[in-house]
Amino acid sequence: MATLNPSATTDGTWLSRWEPENTSFWSAGASRLAWRTLTITTLNLTMAFIVWFLVSALVVRLPQIGFKFTPQQLFWLAAMPGLAGGTLRLVHMFLTPMFGTRLVVSLSTLSLLIPLVGWFYAVQDPGTPYWMLMLLAFLAGLGGGNFSSFMPSTSLFFPKRLQGTALAIQAGIGNFGVSIVQFVTPWIIGFALMGGAAFMGDSQTLTKAGVQSQVYLQNAAAVMIPFVFVFGVSAWLMLKSVPVKANFAQQFDIFRSRHTWSMTSLYIMTFGAFSGLSATFPLLIKQIYGGFEGAPDPLAWAFWGPLVGSAARVVAGPLSDKFGGARVTHWAGLGMLGATLWVTTLTSPTGLDSFPMFVAGMLTLFFFAGVGNASTFKQMPMLFEPRQAGGVIGFTAAIAAYGPFLFGMLFAASFGAFKSATPVFYGLAAFFAFNVVLNWWMYARRGAANPC
Template sequence: MSTLASPTTLAPAAAGRPGPITEWRPEDPRFWATTGAPVARRNLYVSIFAEHVGFSVWSLWSVMVLFLGPEYGIDPAGKFLLTAVPAALGAVLRLPYTLAVARFGGRNWTVVSALLLLVPAVPMAVLIEPGVSYATLMVLACLTGVGGGNFASSMANINLFFPERLKGRALGLNAGGGNLGVPAVQLVGLAVLATAGAAYPRLVPAVYLPLIVLAALLAARRLDNLPGARNEPGALRAAARDPHTWVMSLLYIGTFGSFIGFGFAFGQVLQLQFHDRFPTPVDAAWLTFLGPLIGSLVRPFGGQLADRLGGARVTFGNFVAMAAGAGLVLYAARDRSFPLYLAGFLALFVFSGIGNGSTYKMIPAIFRARAAAEAELTGDREAAERRARRLSGALIGIAGAVGASGGVLVNVAFRQSFLASGTADAAYLAFLGWYALCFLVTWAVYLRPGPRKLSGV
């Protein structure tokens, strides 16, 4: 992860149009009040917009599959693969995108990562029509994964601008604004379906072409590169050896993986499970955006709740609720009760959003608790806290990458379930089992009383 090598002041013009920043000291109250806060806010607002567009491009295929009617010759299993591959590439890119901020500069990388969104969007706006090969569609779907990497680089960049006491709120706004790209692209798809019709899928990526260019231009004109940002040598290796990294990655698969996986798959599943109620794509599209919208809006609330009650407690209760939601969806699907089915799925979106916030809050809390214990033994509080920040940043990068792979697992689970039995029942049972594993692990590692329990997580 990116950190600041040393406490750094600010160059003159940075509060208005960005000039080169030579020093940056966000923890200095006077500096922050006079100069730092306006610069950080400006960078945050532009970052939210650029990340929002990236998330929308990443989520394009959650909409595009609704346009692929019988004339494209693709069965439901093939459509689930088209929504799985963007999640896979997005997960893989999150780690290198995190490291790119310190290597190339936050402004520079945001410009590059925004322009990379044109790589899938331009050919999609040209090539998608009846007769296009499935292999071409798979390549185009995979390329939209570049949008998934933007979240990691955006979070790493904004993390550098704010003092510790304000990082949670800033990162929550940045993450929530990005996550809103999922329902936003689905609303764009709904608008195209309702006006131009299902015969014009190319209009959906075409809508994003000017927004991608605007994001790149705003980044070039309004963002800053901070001095002294660097990738801590050995931090990723040290974090990879820490058991908490893999525990938190498992939990993040359950929260963020569920959010992005359900966001990609929800429209297809609605049509397959309740085809009599949703015979056409436009019938399903008006509901598709609802779950991701709610899940995005409640994400900051999960962090705030974790501040009050403790991240581990909120995460534990959250996974219990997600298991109950998966059980309700399973029951409703078997009973053919659409109201119960919708209530269960919306509950899964709500609690995956809350869990995204609470698990992110757990990560720094874990290392703060360990730093306090280490400082008591060694007497060197500063060194312990520095090590905690170093490992915490690296863990966020790894957990973000691994967690995003949950989007692949959700879509593959739906695909295999429909292939094997023609229903999604097996997938719902798998989700229920995973959430049960997550709440048991949360209790065993972070809540179970004992001498090794970490206090304050």
């Protein structure tokens, strides 16, 4: 019976054996260990998303407290975490098979303290140079990088029949970090933390529509610091690592498969759109509807987008396990296409009357993007063996993580050249249509060579 002990380790970190497809092994304690690992890693991933999208919640407030930036500079700030997140994910995709879950999750989480402390101090001084804010925005991308090591780790812990559910739970709840930071920020900056202790910093004067108020913008970063510390230390104390190892060179075998590239395109459609629109939704509301009298507060609405998308991702995981990832991706892609075409009719308003419909169209787009986020992660483990599946998950997530950067640049260019976001949404519609056809032909149609 000792040989069935899933908790046995070779050095306190690496498990001596891991066979999730073995039902006896799974029921002997592996299931409990896998779900515990999922819980701890998901908490850490949620903090990673909070830090990654912190800038999107701060950037709309910076001009209101005295920072002098153009709309293009603000879009660049919102885009920079996406550039960093995508780049760092290309590194993270290799880390789990090399260093193990315990080391990667704990140290990656604790590294988030760097941008949090930096933003805590930077927003207190409107004289902080733009290059410093750009550097701190790039460092916020440390949170974006974590996804490409955390998710492959989870895929190794679960049998294929449960991977759609497990990965959707982790990514979906992790994605809630976007909504959390965008929802909490407007509230938490409204009062002094810890009784106004001196080390928490002074307030800033916020001017909106000619009305002044006192805010503590640094609180958005400060409130997250203890959670990051506790979750990072907990990961070090409680996690183990699956004995699936490969060096850097061995992991390049995934690039010889056409499925790596097709799944990358599909995940750009789903998560690239989710992350890119999550980062730019507040600024889109401000640029499209902010010029009208009684304009809405972007942060009062923007958090709904990632909230809806994240919830859809959690729900769509079990559905993908039941009906098949490719079929769910097909309908998600069609939904994204329809929602995008709907939004194009609402991006050149003449007043606030169309704002509710604009929000509804965007939330529909977020919903179907969330569904597709879950279903694509069901497809990948079905197309590859476990170690390769983890690598493909990491790589596709890395490329799609450039979404905030790409969308920030596209919207900045579109507003600069056309004074409108409409051309970007037309381009998105064309890309979504291409991916619907790609997925249908390779995976979803009757008689497909690789149904998944």
